[in-house]
Amino acid sequence: MTFRHLFGARRSRQSVDIRSKDYFDQQEGVTTVQFPKEKMPIPEVARYQLDVEIDDCIVCDLCAKACPVDCITIEAIKSPEAIGKTSDGSVKRLYAAQFDIDMAKCMYCGLCTVVCPTECITMTNQYDRSTTQLTDLIYGFGEMSDTEIAQRKAEWTKHQAEKEAAKKK
Ligand code: SF4
Numbered sequence: 033m034t035f036r037h038l039f040g041a042r043r044s045r046q047s048v049d050i051r052s053k054d055y056f057d058q059q060e061g062v063t064t065v066q067f068p069k070e071k072m073p074i075p076e077v078a079r080y081q082l083d084v085e086i087d088d089c090i091v092c093d094l095c096a097k098a099c100p101v102d103c104i105t106i107e108a109i110k111s112p113e114a115i116g117k118t119s120d121g122s123v124k125r126l127y128a129a130q131f132d133i134d135m136a137k138c139m140y141c142g143l144c145t146v147v148c149p150t151e152c153i154t155m156t157n158q159y160d161r162s163t164t165q166l167t168d169l170i171y172g173f174g175e176m177s178d179t180e181i182a183q184r185k186a187e188w189t190k191h192q193a194e195k196e197a198a199k200k201k
Pocket residue numbers: 082095098099100101102103104133137138139140141142143144145
């Protein structure tokens with residue numbers, strides 16, 4: 033047995049896809065996969081880090097409401113008129129001033145991806161972003177600058193004021 037392990041130590045184990053019928057077969061070799069140089073294949077339905085295609089987001093807040101651990105923070109700014117369309121044709125009426133996901137709190141349940149009407153929040157195959165700073169795991173997907181946010185808020189306030197004034201006439 034010692035000699036078997038001695039010779040086996042010259043080989044490392046193979047990276048086998050979990051969907052392979054040989055997945056549970058005993059492999060020769062004693063060392064594990066040499067991560068990060070080698071990586072195990074991951075299943076297509078695996079739940080890993082989230083990504084948001086912000087251009088396709090209608091800022092409906094459904095993902096944040098569905099999240100059991102409140103790790104999605106969204107701040108929306110209303111627009112007086114439609115601001116564009118997503119790739120599936122949904123009309124966008126809100127700007128995303130903030131769209132943050134705290135991956136340090138996320139429990140990878142995938143609920144946010146299920147409720148999204150435009151399927152713009154998805155789980156990627158990214159699982160190895162380690163860091164020593166927890167705050168690095170707050171991913172910001174919003175793309176608006178502070179100036180643009182202030183401008184859009186001012187536009188909405190002006191629109192509301194004009195509506196109120198028109199009602200009083
Ligand atoms: S995967 Fe679950 S815990 Fe993570 S952000 Fe989405 S809903 Fe929240």
